[in-house]
Amino acid sequence: MVYDLFDLPHEASLDRAEILKCYSRESLSELIRLRGRAIEERTGFTLDAEIVTPKGHTRWIRITATVECEDDVPVRIFGMKLDITAEKMMYDQIRYLAEFDILTGLPNRAQFQTALQRLPLRSVGGKPLPCFSLTTPSATGRATIASRKRRNGCSRRAREQTSWRALAAMSSRFSSAATTVSKAWPRSPGQ
Numbered sequence: 237m238v239y240d241l242f243d244l245p246h247e248a249s250l251d252r253a254e255i256l257k258c259y260s261r262e263s264l265s266e267l268i269r270l271r272g273r274a275i276e277e278r279t280g281f282t283l284d285a286e287i288v289t290p291k292g293h294t295r296w297i298r299i300t301a302t303v304e305c306e307d308d309v310p311v312r313i314f315g316m317k318l319d320i321t322a323e324k325m326m327y328d329q330i331r332y333l334a335e336f337d338i339l340t341g342l343p344n345r346a347q348f349q350t351a352l353q354r355l356p357l358r359s360v361g362g363k364p365l366p367c368f369s370l371t372t373p374s375a376t377g378r379a380t381i382a383s384r385k386r387r388n389g390c391s392r393r394a395r396e397q398t399s400w401r402a403l404a405a406m407s408s409r410f411s412s413a414a415t416t417v418s419k420a421w422p423r424s425p426g427q
Contacts, residue, residue: 241297241319243289260286267299274303275310284320296324 239246242258256264263285270281280302288294301315335347343351 238317241289241295241317242287243291243293258287258289260288263287271301271313274301274313278303278305278308278310280315284324295319295321 237246238244238250238255239248242255244250259267263283267283267285270283273279274281280300282301283299285297285299286294287297296319298318298320299315300318301313303310304312304314335344336342337344
C-alpha cells in the first residue's frame, strides 16, 4: 500500500506534490522523463526509484505504470508501486562480492580487466601500446590503474590486443624499477 511505502498515516489524504518530494533527485528526474514519454507515446514504463520517507527511511520502489487512452487520447496513468529495498540490497551485495576481494576490500581481477578494456591504446610500430600508467603495487601485489580517460581514436580491436600476461609482465618490471628507484632515492633525516 502506498501509505506504508511512504510511511504515511492511513487516514491522511495523498498529495502528489508531497509524495514527489520523497524521491531522490535522480529518481524524480527519471520518473518525470519516463512518465512524459509514456504519455506522449501512449505506452507504459517501469522504474526502480529511490525514496526517503518523511520519517527518514530510505527505500527502493519499483513503479510499473501504463497510460490509459480513450479515442487515442491519454486520460490517466495507472499502475503499482512495489517495495524492492531487500532485492536492491541483495543485488548490491552480490555485485560487491563479484567485484571486490572479500578479505581486503580491494577491486578484484574482474574489475581490473573491465577497467583495462576501457583504456585507449596507441599503436607504435604496428604494436599496441597501452595508454595507462601503473602505480606502485599494493601490499597484496596488485597494481592499480590510473586511467587517462581520453580516447585517442583507438579501435576496440587494438584495446583487446593487450593481454593479461603482457600487463602482468609490465607490472612486474615497473615494480622492480620502483623498488630500485626508492632504494637509490636520497632520504631526508628522520625517514
